Amino acid sequence: MSSDQLHPHDPPPGGPSARTAPQRGGTQRRRLLRPAAAAAALLLGAGFLVASAGAADAAAGCRVSYTVNEWSGGFTGAVSVTNLGAAVDTWAVDWDYAGNQQLSQSWNSTYTQSGRHVTLRNASWNGALATNAGVTAGFNATYSGSNPTPTAFSLNGVACTGATVPSTPPATTPTATPPPTTPAPTPTTGDPWNPPARYVGPLAANWKHQEDTYSDLYGFRNYLFDQVMAARGSINYCVRWESTATVSTTLRDQIQATLQRQFQKWVDQLNEGGQGWNGWPYRTVPVKVVGWAVRDRNQLQWSDNAVDVYVNDIREGAPQCGEPCGRFFHQDGNYSGCPGGAAHHYDLSLWLTQGMGMGGAGGDWGQRIDKDYYVNALAQEDIHILLHEMGHSWGLNDFYDYDPLPGEGFVMKAGSATRITEFDKWMLRDFWRHLKNRYGR
Structure with a gap:
């Protein structure tokens, strides 16, 4: 051929x-x-809270990575978010730059920037994130001098904590101590080769x-x-x-x-x-x-x-x-x-x-x-x-x-x-x- x-x-x-x-x-x-x-590939791993769209006692949380592919005066960035809590219908990731980085374009998202503060919001087709689902949004940006990595993120207005937590405090009423139980066995991971029939x-x-x-x-x-x-x-x-x-x-x-x-x-x-x-x-x-x-x-x-x-x-x-x-x-x-x-x-x-x-x-x-x-x-x-x-x-x-x-x-x-x-x-x-x-x- x-x-x-x-x-x-x-x-x-x-x-x-x-x-x-x-x-x-x-x-x-x-x-x-x-x-x-010089090329830069920076990875920042963090956990942060997600404002849950579920029940009042649903756990909220997420994980984010921030990567940069850099050249003189500009870079392409990617923010990958995994929702660790209850499902959400929309998402918005916020962070602040320490330098003069300025976004000029984004994909898989829409962006706004006011001074050093950046917000990436979901596109019309990728707002829903189920539990353990993830999404990656990318962007182009310019800078001069240095290009430091952001150190703090928030998702849907809630600051990073690195853990999933209930959205409301748990009840404090004492309960009887339950009898000892045998831990459940770790489930065996199924065959990942599972295409549609x-x-x-x-x-x-x-x-x-x-x-x-x-x-x-x-x-x-x-x-x-x-x-x-x-x-x-x-x-x-x-x-x-x-x-x-x-x-x-x-x-x-x-x-x-x-x-x-x-x-x-x-x-x-x-x-x-x-x-x-x-x-x-x-x-x-x-x-x-x-x-x-x-x-x-x-x-x-x-x-x-x-x-x-x-x-x-x-x-x-x-x-x-x-x-x-x-x-x-x-x-x-x-x-x-x-x-x-x-x-x-x-x-x-x-x-x-x-x-x-x-x-x-x-x-x-x-x-x-x-x-x-x-x-x-x-x-x-x-x-x-x-x-x-x-x-x-x-x-x-x-x-x-x-x-x-x-x-x-x-x-x-x-x-x-x-x-x-x-x-x-x-x-x-x-x-x-x-x-x-x-x-x-």
Whole structure:
């Protein structure tokens, strides 16, 4: 199957690396490299109270994590909340910054900011949180100087306490001491592989199809699962800018923020109730664009050192990021030839091509889609062609030759869905459950 087909296109036998893989040619290349800004990935774990919408004596509480993917003068943040108490119908998370951080955009939420005080409120579709359910909201922000992590949060107006408590004091009337009882046994966790019944057959057929069409399904070691695990829960990208258009600092940062938001949509499928599903270890995976490849340095309208810049290193007729820094070329993790070392490596390429139209390609090397399609969709909730191509990077198949779910659309069946569906989720989970033993999970 050709990987150059238009509209999502994909796995030839042997795993996804064969999909429009960058070729190692002999073209002489020149590279201008700028030191990358130090990346920050901060994690703050806390518990805080939730104002309960349930009965008067319902317990309330929650857990939150705050992560940051930082570059010079800006960052992408994510706040993940797990409701430990009674179900709530709406949520609002508040915190105060110690510095001059200023939000400019959010997703999976709406935001307001007054001075240093920030509030993230649920979107119209994700306000309800059952007990032990979780939600992740993300945002873009700017700062100057330092970017300290907030130290206190509140949920629905109640300050953090780190414990679940009754919303009203317990009764103080003395009661008789009950007789000793035998502790109940800890319940055995059921099999986490529990897709909807109507998907069981199609999922089994899909996995068999992958076994039949991938020549090294189990031996291949550069699925996106492998990349995330090797990087301990983060992913670096380099942008291949196959266009004569200029790129402002604002557009550069928007491209990264949108990439983070779309990438997290796949990661969310590997989480359940605020926890990793079946041993998956990461609730969020920070995405950082560490480099840009262009024909002419003057196309990039910034002078800061936020990213490495590769100039006129042409492969497949397009600028390419340096091979010594690319995981596709160094799957053993040896980046000794990369200026700046492993901190400057990139796992994937986002290849944005002028005039490509409604098509794309994807694999373990990254994703390729139309430049204008991506730029015009920066504020879009679901960029479905990009989501499809990211699915191939995780290892998911194409469905040009058969259909395991006749009459239903899903994002990996090109053109049939505009967002990740329940069937896509269970295909991704099926891949994880077959691979996770290689990571000791």
